Amino acid sequence: MIQLHQFRPFWGLPNASPFCMKVETYLRYRKIEFKTVPSNPRQSPSKKIPFIITDDGQTITDSEQIIAHFEALQPDPMDADLSHEKKALAYLIRSKVEEELYWQITYMRWGDPQGWKVFLPDLKKHMQGLKGKVLPWIIRRMLLKQMSQRGMTSNDTTTSYASGIQLIEVLAHLLGDKPYFLGEKIHTLDMSIYAFLANIIDQPYTNLLHSYANNMDNLSAYCQRIKQLAWNDWQVL
Numbered sequence: 286m287i288q289l290h291q292f293r294p295f296w297g298l299p300n301a302s303p304f305c306m307k308v309e310t311y312l313r314y315r316k317i318e319f320k321t322v323p324s325n326p327r328q329s330p331s332k333k334i335p336f337i338i339t340d341d342g343q344t345i346t347d348s349e350q351i352i353a354h355f356e357a358l359q360p361d362p363m364d365a366d367l368s369h370e371k372k373a374l375a376y377l378i379r380s381k382v383e384e385e386l387y388w389q390i391t392y393m394r395w396g397d398p399q400g401w402k403v404f405l406p407d408l409k410k411h412m413q414g415l416k417g418k419v420l421p422w423i424i425r426r427m428l429l430k431q432m433s434q435r436g437m438t439s440n441d442t443t444t445s446y447a448s449g450i451q452l453i454e455v456l457a458h459l460l461g462d463k464p465y466f467l468g469e470k471i472h473t474l475d476m477s478i479y480a481f482l483a484n485i486i487d488q489p490y491t492n493l494l495h496s497y498a499n500n501m502d503n504l505s506a507y508c509q510r511i512k513q514l515a516w517n518d519w520q521v522l
C-alpha cells in the first residue's frame with residue numbers, strides 16, 4: 286500500500302499543510318489507494334513534507350514530483366490536453382500561488398497576533414511536555430525572521446496581508462465563471478490551488494485574508510466543487 290507521510294488533520298482541515306493537502310486531494314480525486322502515516326519534516330529525506338513511499342519501496346518527495354509520478358502511470362493524464370502555452374501558464378500560476386499563499390497561511394497562524402493566540406494552544410496539544418513549552422517559540426522566532434524578510438510583521442497585519450489579498454483578487458478574476466482555472470476540465474493545477482485556498486477559506490478563525498477570500502463567491506464555489514469530487518467521504522475530526 287502506498288504510504289503518504291504528512292501532518293495529522295488539524296482545525297477541521299484535512300491538513301494544515303497545503304502541500305500535504307494538495308497530494309491527498311490528488312490521490313483521493315484519482316481514487317488511488319493509500320494510507321496516511323503521521324509524520325513531520327524531520328522524518329523526510331528532503332526535510333519537507335509530504336513524501337510518499339511507493340509499493341516498491343521508492344521514496345518520492347515534493348508534491349509536484351509525487352503527482353507527476355502517479356500521472357505517468359495513468360491511462361488518461363489530467364494535463365494531456367494542455368498546449369505548451371497552457372502548461373507554461375499553469376506553471377506560473379502554481380508557482381505564484383504556492384510561494385505567496387504558503388507565506389500568507391504561515392503568517393495567519395504564526396505571525397498575525399490574533400492567529401497566534403488561537404494557534405498556539407492547539408499546536409501545544411500535539412507536542413508533549415517540554416517540547417510543547419519550547420518548540421513553538423523556537424519555530425516562531427525562525428518563521429518571524431523569514432516573514433519579516435518578505436515584509437510581513439506582527440505589528441502590521443494590513444500590510445502583511447496585502448499581497449495575499451491582491452493574489453486572491455487576481456485568482457477570482459482569473460477563475461471568473463469557469464468551473465476550473467484552465468477551463469471546463471479539472472487539471473493538476475487545481476489540486477494545488479484548491480489546497481491553498483481551502484487552507485485559507487476553511488480555516489476556523491477569521492482574519493483579513495480569510496474574510497476577503499470568503500467574500501469571493503466564485504472561489505468558495507470552486508472549493509466546494511473540488512471538495513465534492515475528492516473529499517466527499519471525509520469526516521471532520
Ligand SMILES: N[C@@H](CCC(=O)N[C@@H](CS)C(=O)NCC(=O)O)C(=O)O
Nearest residue numbers: 302303304326333334335347348349
Ligand atoms: N516544494 C515542496 C514544499 C513542501 C513544504 O514546504 N512543506 C512544508 C510544510 S507545508 C514543510 O515541510 N516545511 C518544513 C520546513 O520548511 O522546514 C512540495 O511541493 O512538497
